[in-house]
Amino acid sequence: MSNNKHNEESKLHEQAADSPEVEDILNDTTSDTETADITEDEADAMMKQVADLTAALEKEKKEYLYLRADFDNYRKRTLKDREELLKNAAEKVLKGLLPIVDDFERGLQATKDAENAEGVREGMELIYNKLLKYLADNGVTPIESTGQPFDPDFHEAIAAIPAPSEDLKGKVVDTTTRGYMLNNKVLRHAKVAVGE
Numbered sequence: 250m251s252n253n254k255h256n257e258e259s260k261l262h263e264q265a266a267d268s269p270e271v272e273d274i275l276n277d278t279t280s281d282t283e284t285a286d287i288t289e290d291e292a293d294a295m296m297k298q299v300a301d302l303t304a305a306l307e308k309e310k311k312e313y314l315y316l317r318a319d320f321d322n323y324r325k326r327t328l329k330d331r332e333e334l335l336k337n338a339a340e341k342v343l344k345g346l347l348p349i350v351d352d353f354e355r356g357l358q359a360t361k362d363a364e365n366a367e368g369v370r371e372g373m374e375l376i377y378n379k380l381l382k383y384l385a386d387n388g389v390t391p392i393e394s395t396g397q398p399f400d401p402d403f404h405e406a407i408a409a410i411p412a413p414s415e416d417l418k419g420k421v422v423d424t425t426t427r428g429y430m431l432n433n434k435v436l437r438h439a440k441v442a443v444g445e
Contacts, residue, residue, distance in 0.1 A: 346383070348379075349383060353376055356372045356373065359372065384429075389430070389431050391427050391428070392427065392428035392429060392435075392439045394421045394424040394428065394439040394441050395421050395423060396420060396421065397420060397421050398419060399419055399420060399441070399443045404421060404443075405438040405440050406441060407425060408442040410423075410443070410444060411445065412444030412445060418445060419444065419445075420443070420444055421441040421442070421444075422441075422442050425442065427439055
């Protein structure tokens with residue numbers, strides 16, 4: 250009988266090699282078996298408990314692996330979607346500019362033989378206004394600079410000149426390059442001359 254008990258304990262230890270929880274139970278039961286004899290029913294109950302715990306552990310491992318694989322697939326899919334979104338966003342902006350380029354080409358073609366400078370100017374202003382409208386539709390707005398107090402968040406000072414009047418000291422006297430905002434963020438700072 251003691252040889253049979255020893256074989257059962259060996260089997261239990263072998264089955265519990267992957268599970269620290271089961272190992273703790275076996276260590277507790279092993280110390281108990283050293284002091285008292287275990288009946289066959291108790292041994293069967295322990296074997297069933299070990300088998301149940303091992304099955305539960307395997308189930309949890311599988312669920313964890315499935316969850317991990319799902320998350321990895323989700324991460325890869327979102328990275329791909331973000332790359333595609335950035336690529337298509339630039340495509341949309343550039344595609345919107347193409348009709349304006351077409352207008353410029355037609356304007357250049359029409360001005361080859363034009364003797365009327367006023368007509369050429371009107372055509373250029375139409376194209377310019379169309380471009381400004383397209384930019385505004387996409388959230389790009391000009392920064393008002395001339396006459397405004399100098400603000401380094403919006404302006405880049407390229408020159409300091411004597412102020413024509415006392416009230417223009419510390420203000421923008423001239424704007425050499427207009428600045429633009431994109432949805433309340435500076436897209437390009439205005440290059441300005443500041444009165445001193």
